[in-house]
Amino acid sequence: MEKTVGREYPFVVTGMPNEEYHSQNDHLRRSMIVQVAKYGGEAQRFIDDGHSLFKGSTATTKGSRFDDLTMQLIEGKQFKDVVVQTPSEVLTKSGQRRGKPYLEWKSQQEKEGKICVSADEEWELTMMVDHMMQNPVARELIEETQQTQLSVFFLFDGVPCACRPDGNLPLDYSSELFPIPVWWDLKTTSSTWDRIHVSSQAYGYAEQEAFYTEAAMQLGYKPHRMPFVFVQTVPPYRCRVFHIPQEVVDNARARISNTIAEIQLRRRTGIYLPVEADQINELDVPQWAQQEEELFNA
Helix, strand or coil, X not given: CCCCCCCCCCEEECCCCHHHHHCCCCCEEXXXXXXXXHHCHHHHHHHHCCXXXXXCCHHHHHHHHHHHHHHHHHCCCCHHHHEEECCHHHCCCCCCCCCHXXXXXXXXXXXXXXXXXXXXXXXXXXXXXXXXXXXXXXXXXXXXXXXXXXXXXXXXXXXXXXXXXXXXXXXXXXXXXXXXXXXXXXXXXXXXXXXXXXXXXXXXXXXXXXXXXXXXXXXXXXXXXXXXXXXXXXXXXXXXEECCCHHHHHHHHHHHHHHHHHHHHHHHHCCCCCHHHXXXXXXXXXXXXXXXXXXXXX
């Protein structure tokens, strides 16, 4: 593991494996900060003990696969060289992807950085990439990005932190759409555009922008709004690029500062449980629920 503690901030590590980046427990990451802000001290203690709050889902697996593919395309690889369809000879008699032959084949493919898919999954990835590249804003970001997923270590309010942007335009970049260079991030979603704000709030995208742009500025980037490239995982696989309202990002930055202070305090004192855990609490029953109960008992 590459040593990161004690180095002068900010600094960038290129080529750091994903597993090694996520093992840097001496640096706070945005996902942990968002989870602690949402669930409090008990969540922090759970994470500090080495556990994960979220084990993943079909949606996150699909998103990670598309993210991996896009990053490899940016690096200059071809779709056909990255995405491999599972051959019939490693499937079970019923056509399922399991068993020793499949697992051995899959392990070898993944060692080579390839993404193993079914025919349907390959078609879906093709649609998502095609529609993303038809969007001129997304296309410019992808074609002009020279480095992807750099491991960036910096200080947020004096506390060691780490982030890993999907892509960034070079420091000397300028165009009509992007007069100054920006960091950007890729998101997959099954939502319609009028509901995208729900997942944005749920997964802390505003916190991500506040966190990442702070790191970017410490590396010499000017203050900028971070574009989020959204690609739908369901038909018709549309792509749009969004900015999060600046006021929402400013509020998120304040939450990050408050949460980091709370994280540091809990670690210093060893007190993780909230005050309400030491007492008997009155159950909060919304007025509408009480009215329904009254109607039921009438």
